[in-house]
Amino acid sequence: MSDPLKAQATSGAPQRYIVLLVVGTLFVLDVLMRPMMPTNETRYLSVAWEMLTGNHWLVPFKNGVSYSQKPPLLFWLINLVWLPGVTEYGARLVAPALSLLALWLTGRLADRMRPGGDFGNAAIAVLGTMVPFYFFAGETNFDGILMLAMVTCAAALWRIGATPEPRLLNWLVFGAALGFGVYAKGPVIFVHVMPLLLGMRWWAGAGRFSIAGSLAALAVAIILVALWLVPAYVTGDAAYREATLWTQSAGRVVNSFAHARPVWYYLGILPMLLFPWIAIRGFWQVRPLDNAEKFAWLWLLGPFILFSLISGKQPAYLLPAMPAAALLLANRWPERIGKPWIVADVLVIAMITLLVMPSGALGASIADFLDLRLAIVVLIPLALVVAGMMRRPGLVWLAVPAIGLALNLAYFIGPAGKIMSPVEIATILAEKDGRIGHAGPDYHGDFHFAGRLRAPLTLLPDQAAIAAFAKKNPDGLIVGRLTEGVRPDWAPQNTVRYRKKGTWAVWNIEEMTQ
Known part of the structure; x- marks a missing residue:
């Protein structure tokens, strides 16, 4: 497989x-600048915390119940970082560190695809400054780690396809x-892997795909996972x-119990996923x-x-495929760019319009969540900076970092930052x-x-459960949303603006009869 990418040098x-x-x-x-974000970061840090405090090293737990939604690798790694001592920032x-490793490996893969030149640098610049990478790979989640795994799988498959006589060792590395x-x-x-594997005869040529090699790789993967x-x-x-056998795998495909969205969802958010690089001239040309x-x-x-056909959809699910988009986009580095500053200006104008809406549910929600004067002071210079960057090919890659900062x-x-932080409520509960x-x-x-809590919270789904809990724990606390759902019928001790879904409250059971 000797064909290099047929593109101009990415100088x-x-x-x-x-x-x-x-x-x-x-x-x-x-x-450092934002709080641990609900619900993903707070949930996964809590699962890692329960793994440590409860010695649940094989089966993760959340609130005292086995947590089957994700494998334990991320929680193991967090606890490894915690060996010298538990820290929020270290966890x-x-x-993000594993996502940076995936970014670097993407450049190495690009170097092997097109030896010499500047293609690896361009691939890293594009991937590292795409919206999905910056906003999803930088938080405590599983998609950045999966991206690292996918880049590793892709590099192994490329090595197999590029080798005149693929050796069994290469297949075993792919299996690992x-x-x-x-x-x-x-x-x-x-x-993510099966399209590349099953399409190997198309992209690598006849004779590259091996049933025996694929089975050997699958056997290695099964053995490792079985450990x-x-x-x-x-x-x-x-x-x-x-749950691990059905609900969290096939069950999500057949009927998602979370994040169910229409089949066209990913097509609708594609401009956001590829911003700002979607405006590169020639990206959509057939050749x-x-x-x-x-x-x-x-x-x-x-x-x-495949993800469009699967019931559950989230933008971050496509993060492991973004290195491929970066490879294609880097093949048309901004010397061939069209007028992406138009995209940037439209985006910023839309943001400002939403922020200054004087009334309505959307405007009121944003006004409660974000200081409008601060937002305008930040966004107007940001609009000018981003528009200026998008007019200069050599600065396009800094547009998303500027927005993120x-x-x-x-x-x-x-x-x-205060509204999204769980610390105020957690301190009361502790x-x-x-x-x-x-x-x-x-x-x-x-x-x-x-709150470094060690005991589970008792779930109180109805008024009868609240009454029973209050009788059993006369000096206890109850936490929940003040504005919706089940809640105690006496005045709360504390009310806290938490998350975008309204005010939360803490009820002191000792005050129930006062």
Whole structure:
């Protein structure tokens, strides 16, 4: 497989160490300037915290119940960082660090696809400054780790396709990468890998695909996963076994119990996913494809189509496919750019219009969440800066980092940082650890790590459960939303503006009869 990418030299791309330094610095600032975000970061940090305090090393727990939605790799890594001592910032930097590794490996893969030149630098610059990478890979989540696993799988497959006589060792390395992907986020790695594997005859040529090699790789992946999964099945309860076998894999495909969206959802958010690079001239032009572009298109379109057909959809689900988009976009570095500043100006004007809406549900919600004067002071200069960057090909890659830095400043200076932080409520609850009820049937672990709670919150789905809990815990607390759902019928001790869904409250049971 000798065909290189048939593109002009990507001269002018920034050096990769500059991009890695910029993105890495922004990731650190992101962690330092904004709070742990509900519900993902608060939930996953709480699961890691319960793994540590309860010695649940095989089967993760959330609020005292086995947590089957994700494999334990992220929680293991967080606890590894916690060996010297438990820190919020250290835990929240784990996933961004792995995403940076995926960014660097994408550049290495690009170097192998097109030896010499500047293609690897361009690929890193594009991927590191795409909206999905900056906003999803920088938070405590599983999609950045899955992206690292997918880049590793893609590099192994490219090596197999590029070798005149693929050796069994290459297939075994691919199997190890596939096993790592299962540890990262479960069997969803196959959605990303299978289009590349099954399409190998198309992008690598006849004779490259090997049934024996594929089976050997699958065997390695199964063996690696079984090292954890078999003991977890033995020690986990029946609900955990059923969930890991069906609910969290095939069940999500057939009928999503969360994030269900229409089939056209990803097509609708595609401009956001590819911003600002979507405006590069020629990206959508049809032309003969060489092997490397076939590889990248399969990597991108395969998951895009499959996830569109799957019931549950989230923008971050496509993050592991974004390195493929970066490879294709880097093949048309901004010397060929059209007029992307128009895209930037329209985006910023739309943001300002939403922020200054004087009335209406949307305007009122944003006004409560963000200081409008601060937003305008930040956004007007931001509009000018981003528009200026988009007019200069050599600065296009800095557009998204500029937006991200502005948003971090808004979190740090404005009320949003306090509103999204669980710390105020968690500090109140910590005084009554073990005697806390949650008004409502669902609790996502918002306060466990923030308050360093060790006992589960008792779920109180109705008034009868609230009354029974109050009788059993006369000096306890109940936490829940004040504006909706089940709640105690006496006045709360504290009310706190938390999250975008209204005011939360803490009820002191001792005040019930006062």
